[in-house]
Amino acid sequence: MLDFGLDFGRSDDPGVQSQLDRLARLSVPQGRLGLDTIRALMDRLGNPHRALPPVFHVAGTNGKGSACAFLRAMLEAQGQRVHLTTSPHLVRYNERIRLDGKLIGDAELAALLAEVLDAGEDLHPSFFEVTIAAAFVAFARAPADACVVEVGLGGRFDATNVLEPDVLAACGIAALGLDHERFLLAPEDGTPREPMARIGFEKAGIAKAGVPLITLRHDALPAGAVAAQAERFGAPLFAEGTAWEAREEDGRLVYRDGAGTLDLPRPALAGAHQIENAGLAIAMLRHQRSIAISSEAIEAGLASANWPARLQRLAPGPLVGTRQTWLDGGHNPSAGAMLGAHFAGSRVHLVLGMLANKNPLALVEPLRDSIASLTAVPVPGHEAHPPQAFGPRAKAANDLAHAMEAIPDDGLPVLIAGSLYLAGEALRLNGELPD
Template identity: 70%
Template sequence: MKPLDFGRSDDPRVQAQLDRLSALSVPQGRLGLETIRALLDRLGNPHRQLPPVFHVAGTNGKGSTCAFLRAMLEAEGYRVHVTTSPHLVRYNERIRLAGELISDAALAEVLAEVLNAGEDLAPSFFEVTIAAAFLAFSRTPADVCVVEVGMGGRFDATNVLEPEALAACGIAALGLDHERFLLAPEDGVPLEPMARIAFEKAGIAKQGVPLVTLSYRPESNREVIAAAQRAGAPLAMCGDAWDVRPGVMTTYHDQVGTFTFPRPALAGVHQVQNAGLALAMIQHQDRVTVDPLAMAKGLLNAHWPARMQRLKAGPLTGTREVWLDGGHNPQAGAMLGEHFAGQRLHLVIGMIEGKDPTAVTVPLGPTLVSITAVPVPGHDWHPVEAFGPKARPAPDVASAMAMIPDDGLPILIAGSLYLAGEVLRLNHELPD
C-alpha cells in the first residue's frame, strides 16, 4: 500500500494540489540535487533570497532541535520561517511563515506554482515541498529561517542552501534509519554503517559556515571531522567546543562562559542534548543575536507534537495519563526505555512494515503491563505477532484504549508518526 503521506484537506483548493502531490514519489535510482536546483531556477531561485538559515540534520532529535531554535529566536522577538517534516495531521504543518502555519489559500497557490513549473522535471514529493517552502519564505518578510533536513543530508533537497544563506548547520543524534537510501552501495563512501550515516548527515557542511554537532561513536566522529575539513566549515563538536549537562537546572558551557538555564519543556533526558545543540548553534554563529533570557524563555516554551507529548484530556484519552511518541527506531526506543525506567505502563503500538518491531518493545520490556497492537492508518503495518506472545490486537486506537483497564497506570502510544497524527486528530489536538 502506498503511504498517504501527502495528507488530506478540507479546502478544495489545497486538496486539488495534494492530489497532484500524491502521484509523486522518490524516483527510483535518482540521487543528486540537479532536479531541485532546476526547479528552483525556474522559480527565480528563492533559496537565495532568504534571511539567515539554521539548517539541522540528524537521525533523532533534529525536529526537537528545530523546535528549540524556533522558540528561542521567537522569544528574542524575531519573525521565524520554519520547514519541518513529516506533517502529523495537516500538510500545512510543513511550512510556517513568520510564526504562523501557512494558510490554505497561500498553500494552494504556492503548490500549484511549483507543480506547474516542474511538471516535466518529475520532481519528488519532498522536492516540491521544499521548493514551495522556500518560495513562500522568499515572499513573506521574516528575520530568520529554521530548516530541517528531510532524510540524510548530502542529497536532501534542503541541501541546495548556499553558504551566503546560512547562519549555522547542526547535526543531532545519529542512528540507523532509512537504510535502503542512506546505506545504498556507492563508490567512494564509508562501508561501516554508522560511519556512512555520519558521512551523509555531514554532507550539509558548507564553507565558512559553523558546523555544530553532538559527539558520536569514533567512526562517526571521524567522518564528521573529515566532512568539516573538506568543506572548510568551522567545527564545534560537543565535548570540545561546548557542553551541556542535565540536572535540576540545565548547565551549558562554551568558550564564552557557563550559563544555567531551566530544564527544557520537552520531556525526556535526551531533550537536554537537543536543547544544548540549539543553544550551541546560536552561540557559534554571528548572523543573529539572542539574549540568554530569550534562550531560557525559549527552552520553557518549546513545543514539538508527538515527541514525548503528554496528551490533554480529550475524546480519546478521557482523563487518563496518556503519552504520545512517534519514535520507531532503536535510538528512539532506548530514549523511551530510559524515560519510563522504573515505572509500569501500558503500551499501544503501531508500526509500519520495514521498521524493527522490537525497537520500542525491547527497551520498554521491564515496564510493560500490556501491549496492544493496532494498524497504522493508510500503511502496511506489522501484525500483532511481531510484538511478541503477550501482545494482543485491536482494530484501531480507540478500541485499544477501551481494552486497557482503568488501573491508574499511564499509557504510551508509540511506534509511528503516522499513527501519532491519527491520535492527535482523534483527541482534537491539532498541531498549530
C-alpha cells in the same frame, strides 16, 4: 531524493486537496539521487533559496525536530520573526510550512503548490522536492528575520541541501543512529563502508564552506566521521565535548562553551534526551554568524518550545479521557532507548503501531521491563506490522479508540508510540491539532 512511506495528507479545502492529489501522483525514477532536479526547479522559480533570511539548517536521525523547535522558540523570544519547515506533518500538510510563527493558510498553500507543480511538471520532481521548493518560495516572499530548516532524509542528497553558504547562519547535526538504511546505506563508490561512518558521512553532507557546523558528541560514530566532512567542505566544526557541553546538574540545564556558562531551567519538552537537543540549539545560536541572541531569550525559549508527538503528554480529550497518556512518534532503536530510559522503573500500557519496513522490536526491547500490556494497532493508510511481530504478549485492536477502551483501568499511564503517522491519528482523535 527518493520517496518512502509518505502520507500526502487530506484537506477540507478543495483547492488544497486538488494540489495534494497532484503531489500524490509524483514518482521518481528508481535510483535517482542528487540535487540536480531541485536546483533546476529552484532556477525556474527564481532561486528563492538565495534570497532567504539567515537559515539554521538541522540534520540528524533523532532530535532534529526538537532542536528546530528550540531554535524557533529562542529566536522568537529574542523578538525575531521566524519561518520554519519541518517534516513529516502529523495531521495537516500545512504543518510543513510555518510563516512568521503561523501555519501557512489554505488559500496561499493551494496557490503555492500549484505554482511549483506547474513550474516543474516536466522535471518529474519528488514530493519532497516540491514541498521544499514551495517552502523556500514562501519564505523568500514573506518578511522574516530567520529561517529554521529541518532536513527530511539524510542530508547530502536531501532537497533542503540546495541551500548555499551565503544564506546559512549555522548547520547542526543532532543524534545519529541507523535509520532509513535502504536509502542511506545504498552502495555507492567513494562512500564509507562501515554503516555508522556512512550515516555520519550522509548527515554531515549539509556542511558548507565557512558556515559553522555544530554537532552533538556522536559517540557511536567512528572517530572523525563527521570531522572529515567538515574539513572536506571547509566548515568550522564545533563539536560537543570539545567546543561546548550541555548537561543536567541538580535539575537544571547547565551549558558551557568558550564564551562562558549558562545556568538554565530544564526544557519544557519532556525527557532527559531534550537536554542534548536544547544544548545543540543553544550551541548553534552561540556559534552562528548572523543574529545576536541573549541568555534571557535562550531561557524563555526553553520554557516555551513546543514539539507535538515527541514524548508529549496528551491533554484530556475524546480519545484518552482523563487518563495519563503519552504520545511519541519514535520508531527506531535510538527512540526506543530514549523511551526505555524515560519509563525505567515504572509500568506503562503500550499501544504500538509500526510501519512494516521498521524493526518491530526497536521499541519493545528497550521497554521490555516496563510494559504492563502491549496492544498492537494498525497505522491508518499504511502497511503495518501484525501483532505477532511484537512478540507473544501483544494483543490486537482494530484501531486506537478500541485499544484505549480495552486497557485496564488500573491507574497506570499509557504510551502510544511507533509511528508519526499513528501519532497524527492520535492527535486528530483527541482534538489536539498542531497549530
